[in-house]
Amino acid sequence: MSEGIRVADVDEIDEGEALTVDAETAGTSDDIAVFHSDNGNFYALNDTCTHEDASLADGWIEGDEVECPIHSARFCLRTGEALCLPALINTKAHRVDVRDGAVWLYPNESPLNA
Amino acid sequence: MVLAAPASIAVVGGGVAGFSAVRELRRRGYAGALTLVDPAGLPYDRPPLSKAFLAGSLDRLRLQLAPEQWYEDNGITVLADTVDKLDAGNGTEAPVLALASGRDLAADVVLLATGARARRLPLPGMDLPGVFTLRSADDALALQGHLASGAHLVILGAGLVGAEVAGTARGLGAGVTLVDPAELPFAQAVGPAMAGYLQSLHAAHGTEYGRGAAAGITSDGNVLRVELADGSRLSGTAVLVAAGSEPETALAEAAGLAVDAGLLVDASGRTSHPRIFAAGDSSRRLGPDGAPGRRFEHWDAARRTGEAAAAGMLGAEPPAGTADWFWSDRYGVHLEVAGSMAVPGQTVLRGEPGSGFMVFRLDLNGALAGAAAVDGGTAVRAARKLIESGRILDPVLLQDPAVDLRRLARAKP
Ligand SMILES: Cc1cc2nc3c(=O)[nH]c(=O)nc-3n(C[C@H](O)[C@H](O)[C@H](O)COP(=O)(O)OP(=O)(O)OC[C@H]3O[C@@H](n4cnc5c(N)ncnc54)[C@H](O)[C@@H]3O)c2cc1C
Ligand code: FES
Numbered sequence: 436m437s438e439g440i441r442v443a444d445v446d447e448i449d450e451g452e453a454l455t456v457d458a459e460t461a462g463t464s465d466d467i468a469v470f471h472s473d474n475g476n477f478y479a480l481n482d483t484c485t486h487e488d489a490s491l492a493d494g495w496i497e498g499d500e501v502e503c504p505i506h507s508a509r510f511c512l513r514t515g516e517a518l519c520l521p522a523l524i525n526t527k528a529h530r531v532d533v534r535d536g537a538v539w540l541y542p543n544e545s546p547l548n549a
Numbered sequence: 550m551v552l553a554a555p556a557s558i559a560v561v562g563g564g565v566a567g568f569s570a571v572r573e574l575r576r577r578g579y580a581g582a583l584t585l586v587d588p589a590g591l592p593y594d595r596p597p598l599s600k601a602f603l604a605g606s607l608d609r610l611r612l613q614l615a616p617e618q619w620y621e622d623n624g625i626t627v628l629a630d631t632v633d634k635l636d637a638g639n640g641t642e643a644p645v646l647a648l649a650s651g652r653d654l655a656a657d658v659v660l661l662a663t664g665a666r667a668r669r670l671p672l673p674g675m676d677l678p679g680v681f682t683l684r685s686a687d688d689a690l691a692l693q694g695h696l697a698s699g700a701h702l703v704i705l706g707a708g709l710v711g712a713e714v715a716g717t718a719r720g721l722g723a724g725v726t727l728v729d730p731a732e733l734p735f736a737q738a739v740g741p742a743m744a745g746y747l748q749s750l751h752a753a754h755g756t757e758y759g760r761g762a763a764a765g766i767t768s769d770g771n772v773l774r775v776e777l778a779d780g781s782r783l784s785g786t787a788v789l790v791a792a793g794s795e796p797e798t799a800l801a802e803a804a805g806l807a808v809d810a811g812l813l814v815d816a817s818g819r820t821s822h823p824r825i826f827a828a829g830d831s832s833r834r835l836g837p838d839g840a841p842g843r844r845f846e847h848w849d850a851a852r853r854t855g856e857a858a859a860a861g862m863l864g865a866e867p868p869a870g871t872a873d874w875f876w877s878d879r880y881g882v883h884l885e886v887a888g889s890m891a892v893p894g895q896t897v898l899r900g901e902p903g904s905g906f907m908v909f910r911l912d913l914n915g916a917l918a919g920a921a922a923v924d925g926g927t928a929v930r931a932a933r934k935l936i937e938s939g940r941i942l943d944p945v946l947l948q949d950p951a952v953d954l955r956r957l958a959r960a961k962p
Contacts, residue, residue, distance in 0.1 A: 450959070451955060451956075451959050473959060493926070495927050495930045495931075495955075502930065504926060504927050506876075507849065507874070519569070519852065519856065520565065520568070520569055520572070520614065520852050521594070521614075523615050523619065
């Protein structure tokens with residue numbers, strides 16, 4: 436169990452928006468996108484779309500899905516599952532907690548209720 | 550009626566519709582036998598055929614929709630074969646597919662995802678060497694050899710494929726003359742304002758544009774001559790006929806299924822035969838009123854209808870319909886279009902022609918019917934959401950580039 440990384444205050448990420456935590460800070464191979472969905476929940480996935488090179492943080496965030504801004508592949512925000520073409524490969528989901536008014540990221544830990 | 554979960558399913562055609570269907574069947578947990586038949590073998594993607602693949606910057610392996618291993622992992626048998634005949638049966642027994650190799654393949658349920666073929670023009674000279682159409686990877690490879698610098702390509706038809714190939718050919722250093730009977734090609738699909746901007750890109754990139762209808766092609770050694778209906782002549786080292794596509798419905802017609810400029814299907818992809826489904830470019834959906842809708846000829850519709858047919862074949866509800874959407878890339882510009890730009894109503898422009906330019910079409914009630922943008926990021930995605938919502942929108946907000954469309958789309962009405 437890592438300490439977790441304090442990503443931002445809750446009100447710093449609007450609903451439907453995302454922030455990225457760079458790979459170096461996260462200690463991961465890819466940057467991590469932290470999403471605030473319009474359902475009120477926070478989620479985290481590897482930022483780079485598994486199809487080509489887009490940043491999922493720039494995608495369309497709705498419910499428990501994010502849609503890639505380039506060719507519209509959809510990923511499940513809870514599990515990282517690639518839900519439709521052109522993406523075929525699942526991406527990685529990371530655990531996020533909301534605590535003390537802040538958003539905490541736990542790189543490489545599975546989300547608690549995926 | 551067909552059982553909720555058929556014991557075996559055969560898919561005819563490995564385009565994006567057929568592939569999306571087999572993928573979605575497995576994603577939904579379907580555990581029966583699954584076979585896909587396509588003459589090319591493993592399914593591949595078509596949009597790059599006029600873009601990166603034609604330019605030589607994407608190889609044949611990367612064109613595949615999934616690597617070979619994926620089919621093994623998902624228990625999908627791919628047959629590199631052609632279906633010559635469909636014996637649909639009376640609905641109680643399994644339909645049988647007669648394959649060109651001589652084999653018969655029976656399956657409880659069949660999905661026809663046979664796509665479309667390039668339309669050929671009824672012209673003298675269509676079969677001359679150096680005259681091409683573009684629908685398959687082999688077509689693209691054949692054309693590619695004629696696009697080096699020093700070559701001059703005459704393209705008949707300035708729709709999506711013709712305009713994209715013009716851009717790719719110019720990028721490779723070939724000269725291009727683009728000919729179309731329309732004064733403003735593509736206007737029906739993207740609206741006149743966006744079509745005008747896209748048209749201006751041809752001249753800006755050194756593509757000659759000529760209005761006219763081809764009347765015939767002749768060959769004179771290494772030079773091909775295209776005669777237009779008005780008597781004028783063009784010449785080039787190769788000719789691409791890019792005159793749209795025609796649905797591939799021969800199997801279905803011979804089997805007696807309902808076909809009207811496309812295989813007629815319901816929202817689940819079911820044809821007039823209970824054990825036969827259809828999806829993608831070969832199909833046309835019946836509306837709730839029973840009237841056939843438009844036959845879509847683009848990637849996202851093929852994917853969505855393939856997935857809907859997968860649900861239908863399993864007896865599940867198809868996913869809710871979404872606003873239609875397509876993209877096109879030419880001369881380094883990324884175009885996206887959602888909904889319909891041709892309904893009666895009002896056009897609203899946002900920004901200046903160039904990167905970020907966007908055009909909206911409001912219907913007579915003031916609800917958004919269509920939107921088109923170049924290099925618009927998620928703007929067209931937001932527009933899709935607004936189209937689906939049916940909300941009445943203030944044109945003043947839409948035309949203001951300072952108004953964030955994402956926020957507008959998310960605002961609770
Ligand atoms: C050059 C080009 C560029 C394009 N660019 C874009 C773009 O930028 N954006 C966009 O949205 N759309 C684009 N499209 C359109 C998009 O590719 C099509 O809408 C999509 O391919 C349709 O998928 P499909 O599976 O219905 O049919 P297809 O892709 O046509 O696949 C059908 C398959 O069925 C096979 N088949 C047919 N008959 C039989 C038979 N009897 N037995 C076995 N197999 C059979 C065919 O060989 C083919 O492989 C482009 C198309 C082309 C040709
Ligand atoms: S890069 Fe994400 S879908 Fe293509």
